[in-house]
Amino acid sequence: MQEVRADRSEAVSMRPFFTEEFVHLHGPGDHEARSFLAPGRINLIGEHIDYNGGLVMPAAINLGIAAACRPRSDHLVRLHSSDDPLAVEIDLDRPIEPDPARGWGNYPAGVLHELLLQGVDLRGTDVLFTTTLPQGAGLSSSAAMGVLTAFSFLALAEAPTSDLKAIALLCQKAENQFVGVNCGIMDQFAVALGKEDCALLLNCESHDYHYVPVAMGAHACVIMNTSRQRRLADSKYNKRRAECNAVLRLLETDAPRNGLVHASWSDVLSHVSDPVLRRRAHHVISEQARVKRASRVLAAGDLAAFGRLLTESHASLRDDYEVTGSHLDAIVGAALQAPGCLGARMTGAGFGGCAIALVERAEISNFTASVRSAYLAATGLEPAFYVTHAADGVHETTGEG
Numbered sequence: 001m002q003e004v005r006a007d008r009s010e011a012v013s014m015r016p017f018f019t020e021e022f023v024h025l026h027g028p029g030d031h032e033a034r035s036f037l038a039p040g041r042i043n044l045i046g047e048h049i050d051y052n053g054g055l056v057m058p059a060a061i062n063l064g065i066a067a068a069c070r071p072r073s074d075h076l077v078r079l080h081s082s083d084d085p086l087a088v089e090i091d092l093d094r095p096i097e098p099d100p101a102r103g104w105g106n107y108p109a110g111v112l113h114e115l116l117l118q119g120v121d122l123r124g125t126d127v128l129f130t131t132t133l134p135q136g137a138g139l140s141s142s143a144a145m146g147v148l149t150a151f152s153f154l155a156l157a158e159a160p161t162s163d164l165k166a167i168a169l170l171c172q173k174a175e176n177q178f179v180g181v182n183c184g185i186m187d188q189f190a191v192a193l194g195k196e197d198c199a200l201l202l203n204c205e206s207h208d209y210h211y212v213p214v215a216m217g218a219h220a221c222v223i224m225n226t227s228r229q230r231r232l233a234d235s236k237y238n239k240r241r242a243e244c245n246a247v248l249r250l251l252e253t254d255a256p257r258n259g260l261v262h263a264s265w266s267d268v269l270s271h272v273s274d275p276v277l278r279r280r281a282h283h284v285i286s287e288q289a290r291v292k293r294a295s296r297v298l299a300a301g302d303l304a305a306f307g308r309l310l311t312e313s314h315a316s317l318r319d320d321y322e323v324t325g326s327h328l329d330a331i332v333g334a335a336l337q338a339p340g341c342l343g344a345r346m347t348g349a350g351f352g353g354c355a356i357a358l359v360e361r362a363e364i365s366n367f368t369a370s371v372r373s374a375y376l377a378a379t380g381l382e383p384a385f386y387v388t389h390a391a392d393g394v395h396e397t398t399g400e401g
């Protein structure tokens with residue numbers, strides 16, 4: 001069965017789990033519970049650009065993770081997830097170290113570790129996470145989990161939560177150093193600072209950003225999950241980072257630069273002879289130009305031009321950067337043949353996970369039916385679809401309907 005959900009009418013609200021599942025898992029307690037929500041993200045355009053110091057254009061989405069949090073009278077943190085049977089307990093009075101046996105709990109544990117290092121007076125708390133965000137599908141459930149933990153625990157400690165940039169940076173550090181995933185800053189930024197109906201134009205070098213209104217009108221962004229877990233993603237991701245650094249070293253014999261996005265193609269041609277390294281650089285330089293064009297055409301409401309840029313971005317990631325893989329190529333190929341599609345590309349690191357397509361609203365069911373049958377025939381896998389829109393970043397939902 002194909003899945004079409006998360007349209008505007010369906011907010012990521014998970015009220016019922018609060019009372020029933022929470023009390024079942026944690027028992028009755030003396031303190032009031034509070035609830036928080038962090039969205040996942042898509043990257044509209046600017047892929048493999050964050051670690052090259054450039055401009056990216058992610059948006060938070062209306063799929064996310066919710067946390068119900070109830071303070072305790074001791075210094076224990078007890079974490080449950082509706083999506084993972086492993087219960088996690090952390091004693092705030094003892095050093096928090098990475099522990100493979102803690103499984104998914106290392107994501108929140110790393111954030112608690114960083115908050116304690118910053119001197120935040122954390123409270124013992126019972127927590128239940130529940131989610132509408134697929135895990136490991138390239139929609140940044142890991143960043144959502146980290147940012148949600150930081151925001152919730154800061155709020156419960158009555159510490160300021162308004163510096164969302166600082167929260168994003170703290171969570172990136174936790175994912176890099178505690179969990180050991182070498183991610184850039186884009187995911188945490190989008191999850192923390194997303195805004196309804198806006199994309200974020202983020203400079204990954206300076207961390208300056210501004211919002212680009214996304215007026216979709218008669219169109220919608222459809223997320224297409226290949227249902228293929230990302231394979232080789234970590235090793236290939238690290239390899240691409242190393243290749244970009246190798247190009248930069250060759251260019252730096254001439255003039256030092258902060259990131260590969262600042263190089264010109266003529267510089268690359270005169271300093272880099274290796275054909276693979278040239279193609280990697282070509283993706284980075286051309287993708288950066290596409291991000292700049294995309295922000296202009298989006299601001300002008302030219303969705304046809306935006307769609308073409310998405311498709312060009314996918315071709316560059318497939319041919320020059322070689323991070324798409326057969327499943328993402330199959331689903332994007334199917335999308336481009338399907339009714340109502342203005343453009344499509346992979347989103348996230350690649351090698352499986354999700355792609356996005358810009359689709360006429362009136363054609364969405366024809367579109368998903370067509371993509372499903374072509375993709376199923378090509379791969380034997382059942383895809384999932386989420387009709388999505390740009391949503392707010394992390395926030396408290398206590399008291400919301």
Ligand code: ADP
Nearest residue numbers: 081083084104131135136137138139140141142
């Ligand atoms: P992505 O960020 O693309 O979803 P990652 O591999 O970076 O994929 O992060 C997925 C990991 O994040 C999961 O394996 C799990 O450890 C953790 N995680 C995400 N969401 C949840 C959740 N709702 N419950 C428990 N763990 C989660």
Ligand code: MG
Nearest residue numbers: 140141142143
């Ligand atoms: Mg992740």
